[in-house]
Amino acid sequence: xxxxxxxxxxxxxxxxxxxxxxxxxxxxxxxxxxxxxxxxxxxxxxxxxxxxxxxxxxxxxxxxxxxxxxxxxxxxxxxxxxxxxxxxxxxxxxxxxxxxxxxxxxxxxxxxxxxxxxxxxxxxxxxxxxxxxxxxxxxxxxxxxxxxxxxxxxxxxxxxxxxxxxxxxxxxxxxxxxxxxxxxxxxxxxxxxxxxxxxxxxxxxxxxxxxxxxxxxxxxxxxxxxxxxxxxxxxxxxxxxxxxxxxxxxxxxxxxxxxxxxxxxxxxxxxxxxxxxxxxxxxxxxxxxxxxxxxxxxxxxxxxxxxxxxxxxxxxxxxxxxxxxxxxxxxxxxxxxxxxxxxxxxxxxxxxxxxxxxxxxxxxxxxxxxxxxxxxxxxxxxxxxxxxxxxxxxxxxxxxxxxxxxxxxxxxxxxxxxxxxxxxxxxxxxxxx
Amino acid sequence: xxxxxxxxxxxxxxxxxxxxxxxxxxxxxxxxxxxxxxxxxxxxxxxxxxxxxxxxxxxxxxxxxxxxxxxxxxxxxxxxxxxxxxxxxxxxxxxxxxxxxxxxxxxxxxxxxxxxxxxxxxxxxxxxxxxxxxxxxxxxxxxxxxx
Numbered sequence: 001x002x003x004x005x006x007x008x009x010x011x012x013x014x015x016x017x018x019x020x021x022x023x024x025x026x027x028x029x030x031x032x033x034x035x036x037x038x039x040x041x042x043x044x045x046x047x048x049x050x051x052x053x054x055x056x057x058x059x060x061x062x063x064x065x066x067x068x069x070x071x072x073x074x075x076x077x078x079x080x081x082x083x084x085x086x087x088x089x090x091x092x093x094x095x096x097x098x099x100x101x102x103x104x105x106x107x108x109x110x111x112x113x114x115x116x117x118x119x120x121x122x123x124x125x126x127x128x129x130x131x132x133x134x135x136x137x138x139x140x141x142x143x144x145x146x147x148x149x150x151x152x153x154x155x156x157x158x159x160x161x162x163x164x165x166x167x168x169x170x171x172x173x174x175x176x177x178x179x180x181x182x183x184x185x186x187x188x189x190x191x192x193x194x195x196x197x198x199x200x201x202x203x204x205x206x207x208x209x210x211x212x213x214x215x216x217x218x219x220x221x222x223x224x225x226x227x228x229x230x231x232x233x234x235x236x237x238x239x240x241x242x243x244x245x246x247x248x249x250x251x252x253x254x255x256x257x258x259x260x261x262x263x264x265x266x267x268x269x270x271x272x273x274x275x276x277x278x279x280x281x282x283x284x285x286x287x288x289x290x291x292x293x294x295x296x297x298x299x300x301x302x303x304x305x306x307x308x309x310x311x312x313x314x315x316x317x318x319x320x321x322x323x324x325x326x327x328x329x330x331x332x333x334x335x336x337x338x339x340x341x342x343x344x345x346x347x348x349x350x351x352x353x354x355x356x357x358x359x360x361x362x363x364x365x366x367x368x369x370x371x372x373x374x375x376x377x378x379x380x381x382x383x384x385x386x387x388x389x390x391x392x393x394x395x396x397x398x399x400x401x402x403x404x405x406x407x408x409x410x411x412x413x414x415x416x417x418x419x420x421x422x423x424x425x426x427x428x429x430x431x432x433x
Numbered sequence: 434x435x436x437x438x439x440x441x442x443x444x445x446x447x448x449x450x451x452x453x454x455x456x457x458x459x460x461x462x463x464x465x466x467x468x469x470x471x472x473x474x475x476x477x478x479x480x481x482x483x484x485x486x487x488x489x490x491x492x493x494x495x496x497x498x499x500x501x502x503x504x505x506x507x508x509x510x511x512x513x514x515x516x517x518x519x520x521x522x523x524x525x526x527x528x529x530x531x532x533x534x535x536x537x538x539x540x541x542x543x544x545x546x547x548x549x550x551x552x553x554x555x556x557x558x559x560x561x562x563x564x565x566x567x568x569x570x571x572x573x574x575x576x577x578x579x580x
């Protein structure tokens with residue numbers, strides 16, 4: 001059996017562990033720079049506030065105290081996620097974290113009953129020991145486990161744990177009412193193409209001919225169909241492949257049109273991207289730079305340019321990437337625009353080990369890997385941005401805005417949760433300071 | 434977020450801070466016999482192994498207020514709170530009551546379980562019929578004389 005443990009409204013739930021007052025209230029967590037809503041509590045969903053709503057549109061509700069909006073607190077979420085993974089590691093034979101709030105657990109040799117019992121135990125333990133609500137989906141394959149989890153979340157009858165064995169009537173009934181676009185790995189466009197061929201539900205896909213699927217669509221889709229039948233054929237490592245593109249972008253705290261300020265932000269993104277690139281041992285063949293103005297400000301002139309600079313040879317050298325970023329920015333920067341966002345994308349990645357050395361541009365000095373490794377090591381140990389190329393650390397308009405961030409309760413000594421020795425002790429303390 | 438692989442580095446609140454443990458080196462007498470201590474690997478005492486039993490389920494909390502001084506918890510003290518422990522009578526608890534996070538002692542008062550303060554101004558709160566929820570059990574208090 002494969003289990004998928006998925007936290008409910010993970011970001012909001014993490015906040016509530018340390019701020020019990022937020023329990024039962026509409027709470028949203030905002031993206032970097034407090035741009036838009038990226039996580040919603042059930043109560044906020046019930047107010048019909050969609051995902052991605054720009055935060056400024058909710059400012060009135062927030063000020064009237066009808067909803068709570070928090071800046072994202074990734075340090076807290078990351079720590080809680082690591083704790084969740086560790087708890088599962090201690091209780092299960094094998095686990096694979098899939099995203100910050102979803103972890104697969106592998107229960108080889110467990111019967112259905114044993115799997116379900118473990119699922120219930122895990123759910124209770126995570127709730128009590130970490131304070132996080134989770135749902136557990138259990139099934140013979142990743143794809144079915146994902147659906148089982150969805151069902152566990154939607155249908156209160158399951159009390160948070162749903163097991164689908166792949167063959168019974170529950171599985172059939174569920175697959176028949178699941179639109180094919182909700183199946184793991186089937187995107188919207190693929191779903192549209194499938195619909196033309198009469199494949200509308202997950203059940204239709206399961207009953208489709210595997211060879212036809214492979215021929216008309218892809219091996220991946222054929223595998224998905226097999227997985228829906230209960231035949232495991234997806235390896236987690238396949239999901240864990242190095243990324244093909246690396247992107248770092250941020251909204252500015254305040255819009256800016258000043259070349260030096262935009263350049264500074266981009267240089268920071270470039271350095272972070274290069275670090276990620278070396279981390280996964282890849283090299284980039286090209287660098288894309290892009291700028292956005294604020295599309296919500298209809299009164300301002302809009303401009304969303306980008307430029308792609310090809311590198312002379314694949315590289316993971318920060319200096320080469322910085323140089324490309326400067327060239328790109330010079331091409332696209334225009335005065336008299338107020339930019340809201342800037343980003344760097346490293347494209348066409350190749351494996352650092354395998355890449356062919358160029359005959360035309362042989363690397364002149366081979367010392368750069370040592371320099372880069374040293375810089376990465378120092379930044380890892382001493383904190384991001386301790387060493388950087390050029391001055392990027394000066395406080396500027398583009399720095400992260402997080403006006404409503406809660407404390408980093410689990411990672412900073414001076415931001416721990418407070419517990420009062422009597423009712424009102426904390427309020428008395430905060431009013432004193 | 435769902436659908437994409439995220440790599441996160443666990444933060445390090447629970448990392449080891451080993452203290453040097455005195456190791457005996459040097460020769461024992463003239464006879465050339467090796468030191469009896471030499472078979473012992475140099476060891477370190479780690480406060481974490483003493484105070485933190487379940488690292489995944491341990492959280493640090495700051496005490497606020499003076500109503501628990503009678504039991505040795507002072508304003509600003511560091512509480513080591515283990516959420517993996519089943520509460521028993523006599524334990525110090527972190528509990529949630531009407532949206533507030535409180536430190537109380539779990540004990541019997543008039544033969545029924547109450548949450549008690551070490552302060553005459555705050556009478557014991559009966560657990561029966563209250564919406565009080567357990568957050569965790571206090572395993573240790575760190576009171577720093579020098580800060």
